Amino acid sequence: MPLNCNSEFSPTNTPLLDTLWDCANKPHTAFYTPGHKLGQGISPKLTAYFGKDVFRADLTELTALDNLFAPTGVIHAAQSLAAQAFGASHTWFLVNGSTCGVEAAILATCGSGDKIILPRNVHTSAISGLILSGAIPIFVNPEYDPVLDIAHSITPQGVAAALEMHPDAKAVMMVYPTYYGVCGDVDAIANIAHQYNIPLLVDEAHGAHFAFHQQLPTTALAAGADLTIQSIHKVLGAMTQASMLHIQGEIIDQDRVHKALQLLQSSSPSYLLLASLDAARQQMAVCGEELMSRTLQLAEQARSHISQIPGLSVLEVPKLSSPGFVTLDQTRLTVRVSELGLTGFAAEEILDEHLGITCELASLHNLTFIISLGNTQEDINYLVQGFVILAQEYRQPLNHTHVKLSQSAWHDFTHISNSMLMLPREAFFAHTEALPMESKTLSNRICAEIVCPYPPGIPIIMPGEAISMEALAYLQQIKRMGGFISGCADTSLRTIKVVKI
Ligand SMILES: Cc1ncc(COP(=O)(O)O)c(C=O)c1O
Numbered sequence: 001m002p003l004n005c006n007s008e009f010s011p012t013n014t015p016l017l018d019t020l021w022d023c024a025n026k027p028h029t030a031f032y033t034p035g036h037k038l039g040q041g042i043s044p045k046l047t048a049y050f051g052k053d054v055f056r057a058d059l060t061e062l063t064a065l066d067n068l069f070a071p072t073g074v075i076h077a078a079q080s081l082a083a084q085a086f087g088a089s090h091t092w093f094l095v096n097g098s099t100c101g102v103e104a105a106i107l108a109t110c111g112s113g114d115k116i117i118l119p120r121n122v123h124t125s126a127i128s129g130l131i132l133s134g135a136i137p138i139f140v141n142p143e144y145d146p147v148l149d150i151a152h153s154i155t156p157q158g159v160a161a162a163l164e165m166h167p168d169a170k171a172v173m174m175v176y177p178t179y180y181g182v183c184g185d186v187d188a189i190a191n192i193a194h195q196y197n198i199p200l201l202v203d204e205a206h207g208a209h210f211a212f213h214q215q216l217p218t219t220a221l222a223a224g225a226d227l228t229i230q231s232i233h234k235v236l237g238a239m240t241q242a243s244m245l246h247i248q249g250e251i252i253d254q255d256r257v258h259k260a261l262q263l264l265q266s267s268s269p270s271y272l273l274l275a276s277l278d279a280a281r282q283q284m285a286v287c288g289e290e291l292m293s294r295t296l297q298l299a300e301q302a303r304s305h306i307s308q309i310p311g312l313s314v315l316e317v318p319k320l321s322s323p324g325f326v327t328l329d330q331t332r333l334t335v336r337v338s339e340l341g342l343t344g345f346a347a348e349e350i351l352d353e354h355l356g357i358t359c360e361l362a363s364l365h366n367l368t369f370i371i372s373l374g375n376t377q378e379d380i381n382y383l384v385q386g387f388v389i390l391a392q393e394y395r396q397p398l399n400h401t402h403v404k405l406s407q408s409a410w411h412d413f414t415h416i417s418n419s420m421l422m423l424p425r426e427a428f429f430a431h432t433e434a435l436p437m438e439s440k441t442l443s444n445r446i447c448a449e450i451v452c453p454y455p456p457g458i459p460i461i462m463p464g465e466a467i468s469m470e471a472l473a474y475l476q477q478i479k480r481m482g483g484f485i486s487g488c489a490d491t492s493l494r495t496i497k498v499v500k501i
Contacts, residue, residue, distance in 0.1 A: 001186040009081060011285035016078035016278040017191045019064050019469055020271050024057040024456035033268065034059045059271050068093065068269045069262045078278040085285040086211050086230070087221045088246030089255060093277045094229075095269040098205040099125040101245040102173075103132055105201040108253065109171040109229075110135035112425075117162045118173040119154045123203060124452050124487060126173060127462045130424040137424065138166050141322025142178075148315065148336070149365050152324035153184020168227030173201040176220050179361060180368055181332025181458040182325050190224030199226035199251040207329065208244070209372070212288030215296055217327050224359050226251045235331075235372050238280035242273040291373040292331075299331045299371040306333075307439060309339040309391045315366070331371045335387065338365040341396030345481040349454045350394050355386040358393045361455045364481075400429070418465035421446050427463035427499055434495040437476070442467050446499040450487035453478045459487065467498065 022380070024038065036042040038322045059065060066073035075093065083091040094101050106129030110116045114132060118126060120139040130137050139160040154174055159212060163169060172193040177183045184359025189207035193200040202220035204210075208230035210219040220228040227247045232238040247254065266286065284291070307314045315334035317327060337347040361368040369383065422430070432448040435441060444466050452459040453475070461471050475485060475493060485491050 004302045009077065009084070010083060011085060011282065013081065013279045014078070014141055014275075015067075015074045015081070016271075017275040017282075019074045020057055020059060020275045023059055023062055023394060025062055032062075032454070034058060053306075054272065054416060057272060057275070060268060062175070065271060068095070068265070068274070069258075075274065078281070079453065080273070081285070082277065082281045083246065085281050085288075086208075086244065086246050087219060087248075088228075089248045090246070092245045092257065093263070093274050094243040094245055094265065095241060095273045096265050097125075097233070097241045098123075098203065098229045098231040099128070100261065100264040101243055102126050102203050102205075103129040103264055104245065104257055105173070105227050105229060106130065106135060107133050107260035107263070109199060109201065109255040115166050115169040116171045116173060117159060117166065117169050121178075121458045122173065122175060123205065124450055124454075124457045124459050126203065127424060127450055127459055129230075131428045132425075134425040135170075135422065137420070138162050138169060139420075143322070144161070145322070145325070149363070150178075150180055150182070150315070151332075152178060152180075152182045152322070153190070153326075155323045156185050156188035156192055158325075159189050165190060167196060169196070169198060171199050171201055173203065174331050175203045175205075176225075177204075177207050177217065177329050177332070180366075181329035182315075183207075183327045183329065184324050185326050186218070186220050186223035187227055188275065190226075193222070193226075194251075197251070200224065201226065201349060202228040204228045205243075206234055206332070207232040208215045208232045209284075209288075209292060209295075210356070211333070212284050213292035213296065215330070216292060217329055221246060221248050225259070227274065232277055232280050235370065236280045237276075237283050237373060239273050239276040241270075242277045242280070244277065244280060280450070295331050295371060295373050295375070296378065298331060298375055302333055302369075302371060302380050302383055306335055309387055311391050311395060312337060312387060313339070333369040333371055334366050335369070336366050337389050339398075340391055340394070341398050342390075342394065343481060345483065347390060347394075349482065350390060351386055355389060357386040359384055362483075391492045418461060418468050420464050421466050422464040422499065424462055424464045427465075431500040432497045434490065434497050435498045437472060437493050437496055442468060442472065442498065445501075448497040448499050451475060451485060451496065452487040453483045454486040457486075461496075467496065472496075 041050050042055045052058045061067050079091045102125040110133050115136045117138045119142045121142050140154045142154050142163050144151050190200040202225040204220045210216045226249050229245050231243045233240045234243045303314050313336045344362040344366045351357040357471040359367045360370045427448050447461045447465050447467050450459045451461045
């Protein structure tokens with residue numbers, strides 16, 4: 001379709017970015033926040049590193065710059081252009097990541113005591129949404145592939161069964177795509193939710209690029225979702241934290257989303273982040289298809305070369321239909337390294353420390369790489385060469401201790417629901433005590449905090465859940481293998497906070 005470049009709402013325009021730049025360059029004397037006053041008072045070390053321009057543009061809500069929480073000017077125009085580009089009826093810019101979008105989606109659809117159906121392997125932000133709202137989670141276990149040791153999506157059958165048991169649920173939430181790029185059946189799940197007149201909320205944090213190329217999976221909105229949250233910063237050209245929340249249709253109350261976002265975001269949103277969303281949207285509206293074609297080509301090169309290296313394989317769409325795995329985002333590359341006698345954690349360390357290659361996510365068997373519009377041919381050559389060296393020089397005998405571990409009963413735990421003995425909100429606000437982690441007395445005590453390896457940010461135990469010995473053993477293993485645990489007071493995992501009895 002030819003781009004209409006004349007109207008105010010031309011996709012080639014960047015109304016917010018341009019106005020910010022104009023304000024930054026307009027001669028004036030500043031007596032407003034931020035305190036550094038157009039960079040004049042910023043630490044000289046910061047300007048030495050990053051230059052001066054970026055601080056000149058670090059402005060606040062000047063009249064010309066509109067207001068994120070009551071937009072009528074340039075933010076309104078930039079958000080409208082984003083809605084057009086991403087196929088939404090309304091779009092909000094987020095300065096606190098998809099984290100605040102996921103929380104707002106739950107707050108906008110569920111109040112205290114309302115039920116929400118969601119996968120057990122949700123991102124920790126959904127658990128925060130449950131704590132904030134007081135909603136009752138009805139967890140559906142996602143499909144789990146024991147060979148790959150990867151949890152996929154929830155299925156339409158799982159959602160239908162949950163809704164049959166809980167027809168009073170107020171919303172369904174799903175993750176699409178997963179961290180591994182695996183896409184479930186949004187279309188069918190949206191249809192089921194709509195039969196109950198409730199919305200489908202999609203955590204599409206990793207799928208912001210889907211709208212821009214036919215070879216990428218369908219967007220959640222195109223497949224019928226009512227609300228979707230995208231981390232534009234994760235896969236497109238926006239700055240870290242810059243994300244969007246989109247809605248379509250009539251089921252979602254726009255005003256409630258708006259109010260929820262106002263509860264969750266700063267009253268001094270960063271215009272650098274907001275302008276980066278405007279610029280990233282324009283870049284994709286104008287050259288998205290070309291950029292995604294190139295990204296897909298680079299990803300395909302990496303997949304085909306790495307899969308030919310003996311001892312390595314890459315995650316592909318299964319030949320036989322697999323529940324919870326309808327399609328794959330081909331720009332997300334997951335490489336199985338365990339046949340080299342290495343865990344993903346060990347391979348991550350070798351690649352990072354010895355070969356200068358840093359992945360997004362390591363797990364027991366796999367390494368996951370995000371290939372995006374920012375990658376170059378040189379990056380891909382480097383990645384392939386790194387794997388050649390890893391396979392030739394770092395291979396271990398298959399009875400290596402790391403692999404023995406992988407052959408034990410130990411596996412990805414994120415698809416397993418612990419029993420929920422208290423609502424997440426109640427457990428979060430309860431009186432708590434810290435107990436030693438190894439203590440047998442922890443068995444069946446109620447957890448009072450989120451205990452979550454990061455990445456991928458999927459809680460292993462959450463507030464309100466019974467603490468199982470299996471979950472504890474899993475967390476200890478992650479820790480031993482160099483994983484990072486977040487969310488809990490004692491990230492060394494010597495103690496864990498439980499509800500006091
Ligand atoms: C599936 C999923 N949802 C939500 C988030 C939160 O996104 P953000 O980092 O933009 O706050 C993440 C972050 O890793 C994620 O993986």
